[in-house]
Amino acid sequence: MLDIQVLRNDIQSVEKKLESRGFSLDVACFQALEAQRKSVQTRTQELQAQRNAASKAIGVKKGRGEDASVILAEVASIGDELKANEARLEEIQEEMQEFLLAIPNIPHESVPFGLSEADNVEVMKWGQPKHFDFEARDHVSLGEGLAGLDFETAVKLAGSRFTLMQGPVARLHRALGQFMLDLHTGEHGYVEVYVPYMVNAESLRGTGQLPKFEEDLFSVAGGYYLIPTAEVPVTNIVRGEILSLDALPMKFVAHTPCFRSEAGSYGRDMRGMIRQHQFDKVELVQIVHPEKSYEALESLLGHAEEILRRLDLPYRVVSLCTKDMGFSAAKTYDIEVWLPAQKAYREISSCSNFEAFQARRMQARFKTEGRNELVHTLNGSALAVGRTLVAILENYQLADGSVKIPEALYPYMGGLEVIPAS
RNA sequence: GGAGAGGUGGCAGAGUGGUCGAAUGUACCUGACUCGAAAUCAGGCGUAGGUGUAAGCCUACCGUGGGUUCGAAUCCCACCCUCUCCGCCA
Numbered sequence: 001m002l003d004i005q006v007l008r009n010d011i012q013s014v015e016k017k018l019e020s021r022g023f024s025l026d027v028a029c030f031q032a033l034e035a036q037r038k039s040v041q042t043r044t045q046e047l048q049a050q051r052n053a054a055s056k057a058i059g060v061k062k063g064r065g066e067d068a069s070v071i072l073a074e075v076a077s078i079g080d081e082l083k084a085n086e087a088r089l090e091e092i093q094e095e096m097q098e099f100l101l102a103i104p105n106i107p108h109e110s111v112p113f114g115l116s117e118a119d120n121v122e123v124m125k126w127g128q129p130k131h132f133d134f135e136a137r138d139h140v141s142l143g144e145g146l147a148g149l150d151f152e153t154a155v156k157l158a159g160s161r162f163t164l165m166q167g168p169v170a171r172l173h174r175a176l177g178q179f180m181l182d183l184h185t186g187e188h189g190y191v192e193v194y195v196p197y198m199v200n201a202e203s204l205r206g207t208g209q210l211p212k213f214e215e216d217l218f219s220v221a222g223g224y225y226l227i228p229t230a231e232v233p234v235t236n237i238v239r240g241e242i243l244s245l246d247a248l249p250m251k252f253v254a255h256t257p258c259f260r261s262e263a264g265s266y267g268r269d270m271r272g273m274i275r276q277h278q279f280d281k282v283e284l285v286q287i288v289h290p291e292k293s294y295e296a297l298e299s300l301l302g303h304a305e306e307i308l309r310r311l312d313l314p315y316r317v318v319s320l321c322t323k324d325m326g327f328s329a330a331k332t333y334d335i336e337v338w339l340p341a342q343k344a345y346r347e348i349s350s351c352s353n354f355e356a357f358q359a360r361r362m363q364a365r366f367k368t369e370g371r372n373e374l375v376h377t378l379n380g381s382a383l384a385v386g387r388t389l390v391a392i393l394e395n396y397q398l399a400d401g402s403v404k405i406p407e408a409l410y411p412y413m414g415g416l417e418v419i420p421a422s
Numbered sequence: 423g424g425a426g427a428g429g430u431g432g433c434a435g436a437g438u439g440g441u442c443g444a445a446u447g448u449a450c451c452u453g454a455c456u457c458g459a460a461a462u463c464a465g466g467c468g469u470a471g472g473u474g475u476a477a478g479c480c481u482a483c484c485g486u487g488g489g490u491u492c493g494a495a496u497c498c499c500a501c502c503c504u505c506u507c508c509g510c511c512a
Binding site for chain 2: 057073
């Protein structure tokens with residue numbers, strides 16, 4: 001959510017900045033609402049003050065045993081107008097809230113301008129895409145050859161966009177989650193958290209998934225939603241809190257499944273486990289002082305990259321352009337890993353600084369001299385576990401269809417160094 | 423699932439229709455005293471919003487949402503949550 005004061009004072013410049021992400025801000029609507037709000041609110045508060053004064057006077061008179069019928073008659077005449085004004089004010093404020101909740105974040109000045117994915121800017125590249133002296137197979141073919149990935153049975157169990165993993169491949173998947181958690185807690189200073197996999201609507205509003213993107217979520221009985229990312233429960237830890245200055249920065253890591261309806265992506269990535277309704281992810285979240293958030297974004301990105309380096313997987317980092325960024329982000333880096341079968345870099349992590357956008361929705365603040373200030377929030381995948389598994393299968397494949405285990409994972413694989421083709 | 427108790431400021435804890443945004447204690451901040459500290463004394467100390475150049479003034483908030491009333495922390499209704507006991511369960 002944007003600061004309403006900024007909209008009041010300088011809506012033109014906000015409009016211009018949002019244009020760069022392809023969002024057209026309805027300035028006239030805002031100004032009309034704001035004008036109404038101002039007059040109705042002023043009048044309402046005036047009437048409330050009158051009523052309060054009269055009620056107080058009645059109390060005083062009655063306390064003395066005097067007659068209060070004159071004032072009572074007076075205050076009765078306020079009643080209807082007050083009620084009407086209060087009701088109207090509430091309507092206007094709700095409308096205003098809805099309006100504000102639907103506005104995306106303003107891109108940071110360092111974000112490249114662009115109107116499509118093609119305008120994303122490559123920031124750096126690490127490692128050499130491997131070439132094989134045989135035709136590289138994709139993870140679906142490899143996984144089935146290892147008796148490790150079974151999409152047909154997953155369809156029977158649940159439907160499309162689910163995976164059944166078995167044997168060493170299932171173990172490799174588990175190993176990856178463990179490896180990532182251990183690295184971030186052991187070397188990068190994150191506190192491991194275990195969180196609910198279902199959350200309420202308020203949490204989703206806090207991080208920006210609601211009210212605009214309900215169709216991307218799975219909702220379940222009882223008013224809960226399955227989390228689309230650990231970002232939601234983890235970031236909402238600080239919702240409604242006023243933190244002490246020395247509590248910052250807070251750094252959390254969580255390994256959770258994520259559930260996404262993938263509405264609107266029919267036909268995209270239907271093959272394999274690139275795009276699933278359920279996938280595991282290790283998520284980093286930082287709650288930081290506003291002056292430190294861009295520093296924090298770079299370090300968080302580095303923490304995610306470190307996983308790929310230790311696994312020796314070639315990748316590149318791109319800075320998303322204005323149009324391609326998510327709703328809540330002020331700046332986003334994607335990390336893309338090399339997939340030999342697709343001969344392309346594919347997204348495996350997304351690291352974003354939300355500045356105060358989520359904090360304002362959540363009312364997450366910290367105490368400074370004299371007043372309370374909104375924190376900045378950041379998060380990033382480090383990494384998407386399923387896609388990392390895909391990357392390992394494809395990058396570590398051997399000519400006979402067996403797959404080597406990255407050395408960093410040996411301790412987690414009980415000595416297994418190669419998953420043999422069956 | 424059954425029975426009971428309860429949700430008030432950072433914490434503890436009063437307040438059951440009226441000058442209550444809320445006593446008191448404690449924590450915290452400032453000042454005095456002190457060589458310094460402790461103790462003591464004085465003052466300050468919630469959040470959000472409106473309005474104003476400002477000082478300030480005003481409004482809302484006592485789990486949440488409704489209702490009754492001139493007036494609600496206090497009365498009524500619904501919901502949420504916490505605790506205790508019983509049952510069940512990983």
